[in-house]
Amino acid sequence: MIIDIISKILGILAIVCLVLRLIIYPILCLIIRHANTETQKCKKCKGTMIDRASHLYLIPVMFDDKYEESAEYYINNFQRIEDISQIPNGRRACYLYLFQCQNCGHKNISIVGFLKVRDKEILKGGDIYEYEKFREFLEG
Numbered sequence: 001m002i003i004d005i006i007s008k009i010l011g012i013l014a015i016v017c018l019v020l021r022l023i024i025y026p027i028l029c030l031i032i033r034h035a036n037t038e039t040q041k042c043k044k045c046k047g048t049m050i051d052r053a054s055h056l057y058l059i060p061v062m063f064d065d066k067y068e069e070s071a072e073y074y075i076n077n078f079q080r081i082e083d084i085s086q087i088p089n090g091r092r093a094c095y096l097y098l099f100q101c102q103n104c105g106h107k108n109i110s111i112v113g114f115l116k117v118r119d120k121e122i123l124k125g126g127d128i129y130e131y132e133k134f135r136e137f138l139e140g
């Protein structure tokens with residue numbers, strides 16, 4: 001009798017888990033993806049920001065060592081490389097993405113820091129900066 005009830009409860013739990021896995025999880029993924037694209041709206045006109053260019057740089061930082069994450073730091077320390085195979089073991093690297101608004105042409109810079117571990121890129125944070133701060137660096 002008790003075993004019957006327990007097995008019924010377990011059965012219901014299994015169904016609930018399945019429902020969560022099949023329905024809630026995809027919805028959560030959609031919400032997260034939506035939130036990500038939301039951050040790529042132009043802050044001046046809310047137009048869509050599109051990826052215009054990307055570059056890869058080394059920074060003089062090893063593993064999880066702390067450093068000052070600022071535009072000035074990046075500009076003074078960035079060392080351009082062509083692809084991730086050029087990253088020495090344990091060295092931190094950053095992608096720099098140039099985004100531009102489709103509507104008004106407003107630009108910004110997104111820096112994504114990572115550590116390469118056995119050919120995987122482990123995200124180590126990043127931020128968005130005014131294009132003006134990088135103008136000389138990128139155009140000069």
Ligand SMILES: [Zn+2]
Pocket residue numbers: 042043044045046047101102103104105106
């Ligand atoms: Zn815009």
